[in-house]
Amino acid sequence: MRKINTISDLEALREELQNFRKNFDTTLVLCGGTGCQASRSRELINRVKGEVTKQGLEKKVLVRATGCHGFCEQGPIVVVEPGNIFYCHVMPDDAQEIIAETVCNGEVIERLLYTDPVTGKTIQTESEIPFYRSQDRQLLAQNRQVDPCSIEDYIAIGGYSAISKTLAGMAPEAIIEEVKTAGLRGRGGGGFPTGRKWAECLEAPGDEKYVICNADEGDPGAYMDRSVLEGNPHLVLEGMMIGAWAVAAQQGYVYVRNEYPLAVEHIRVAVQQARELGLLGENILGTSFSFDVEIARGGGAFVCGESTALMASLEGKVGEPRPKDIHTVVDGLWHKPTVLNNVETWANIPSIVLNGSKWFASKGSKNSKGTKILALTGRIKNTGLVEVPMGTSLQTVIFDVGGGPTGKSIRAVQTGGPSGGCLPIDKFYLPLEFDALAEAGSMIGSGGIVVMDEETCMVDVAKYFLAFLQDESCGKCVPCRLGIDRMLEIITDITEGLGTPEQIDLLEDLANTVSETALCALGKTAANPVLSTLRYFPDEYDAHISQKKCPAGVCQALVTYSIDPEICTGCGICKRECPHEAISGKKKQPHKIDPQLCQKCGICKSECNFEAIQVK
Amino acid sequence: MIQRVAIKIDGMIIRAPKGTSVLDAALDYGICIPHLCRVPYLSDIGACRLCIVEHVVNGRSKITTSCTLLVKEDMVILSNTEEVRKLRRNIAELIVAEAPNSRAIQDVALRCGVKEVRYPFRNSDCILCGRCVSVCTGRFGVKAIGFVGRGNERRVETPFNMRSELCRDCGACIDVCPMAVVPCGGPMKTGEERLCGNCEPKMAFAEQTPGFCVWCDLGEGFQCERYAMGLRK
């Protein structure tokens, strides 16, 4: 590929690429993200490509393997353009039919369409599907338009025009001002104003400065950064280039989690392609701006996502946080001024530069602007990656996008990843934004949303997250290492029916101490799961302590299994399946569980065809 | 010439050379801020969190460790507020619950006002303060020991679990180890651990002048920096 030396070179290439794409009648967009790969999308892509060649349609049909479309549970997903026909759960064997019917004959294949679980009707296009309808997919929608391994695709849809606009005449101060007025706040969890961070770095003394992209994403169940980096790596690179120009950095790093092989691969290819085109390296687009990016693979610990731990890890040291009395924008990587931003933060930059801060600030709430990608999971109908304007209510996300409960009624939501908090259903009016959620004792964090129904025990939830944080705490400072350990000890007591009312006070006192005094944000936020459940579900704690009951029937030590004699038909399945021989009864007569023998394994409950097993 | 800056700790104006930590500056003036992981003249790791103070910026105060906070002109520090005392007490309680069998730790707890321990005692051999690692790597540049593992698994270890070639048998790690000082009454048996409390009368004087170093003797036990620096003699 030829090198691009000037801005007009870039524009000429863009025009050429766009004209080339006009030659195709049909585009088949196939999702090749990590989620869909798990459901054999790789094979499907090969079959579709093979079929296109076999039919001699290479000049007419463009096959594009893209990053994640967000609705992974419906994968693999195929979208046929024009017409935007949305096929889900497509199997490799369907390739031929799609080419023959839809591409050649223009027929829609009914059985591959999405069925609305509420109405039971099939839906033809993505924009009509309730899951997508209530979203505003500024970043995620771009995933559909590009093959992540093709810089040409990215350029064809207008990519790298933000950096050319920047270099053509926006001073660093002007860029920073634009980012400031846009009101962009960091998407990595803290919500720190990005423009202010950049300004401080630009002002910091020193010639050598760095920009880093944080793609460590260690939260269990989170994959928003993965999908952006994997699906549209050039967007992130372009954001970093603009940031580097704004703070006068010459070197950037992408610190990406080792467990994300596809993301590592795609960003590596992207950097390689950008270098070959001359978009990274010396004198970019014929200007004095020089910048390059290196990829570093993460150490695999959750705490390595914390800014100072990440920098230590990049320097080849143990990934442990250090005190931040001097900010990393002044004393960061190798003691040089450094800007660290999250993947999604970087990805927002090009459109701010192109469309202006006003455009960006028109979305979102008063103090949280733009859109946010969320990983929606739990006991709801639609799960997946969701992008909504900041300030959208929890209600909308859970019931409109998420489609409401799967069975039992919804009672709470956990937001913000392991160190976020739990909010009860009467708080679902709250907008998803930094300040409102923080005030309510939770946070938006990196964007994890776990919906919980009546079968979830809130004490158990707190215990689960504490256990995660205990494992992931680096162990350096006392409040976090010992504090989490003791909180977990107390909560475990409570779930086992050994709790006392005094322990609640102790738990609260300890939780506050940990959040006030821990060294890094892992410890400072570790008490959130405890404090928020104590605040909103005190009755549930009380039931565990004074009545020795777990209302949700989750805490094994506090539940008893019994058979409802009214419902039991005496079929005998449970008796046969119980590994502890705790069930007795005659054929066709109600059976009984011997509480002495019952080990509460739950096998009878899952085996019973009549839901006669009660857990109370 | 050494540049000096003026800061205010608990209302008292203190002048300290630029680049010193608030903890050092305070100790120099005899203001008592309890601390544990700090080893004099070495860079601080901010791990024990006992040395917390309130740092007042624009009328809002923030809890931070004084050993990692460098002095700055016109800085306002409160080292002995109700809030600080409470948090410090809670932290010390966590530490002493792990290590009742160390006189040094018992002394720290007493100095921080721990009167009861609300957790079951555990009898650990190491409280991971990191003083030994600091001395070995920071003072001697040897790295014969270091931390491995994270969370509950964290421990101090020699490289590859073998005696390091680098170790010079200097014994500095043992000198600074708070676990090496047995309580006066001898080791406590499992199940019989308690707050020793024998030195409580010594605190009486300190309680009347809270925040000021009265060479409380406890400091010797918990290896307060003032003793360690040999200021006494």
Ligand SMILES: Cc1cc2nc3c(=O)[nH]c(=O)nc-3n(C[C@H](O)[C@H](O)[C@H](O)COP(=O)(O)O)c2cc1C
């Ligand atoms: C324990 C811990 C883990 C973190 N993990 C991540 C992460 O995986 N990705 C991320 O972008 N930020 C993470 N952060 C936040 C970073 O420290 C930092 O604030 C962020 O990357 C800054 O970028 P932003 O301003 O764009 O959000 C983590 C913070 C803590 C305390």
Ligand code: SF4
């Ligand atoms: S708060 Fe936890 S993770 Fe952070 S430094 Fe302390 S021990 Fe490590």
Ligand code: FES
């Ligand atoms: S944290 Fe300051 S002395 Fe330990």
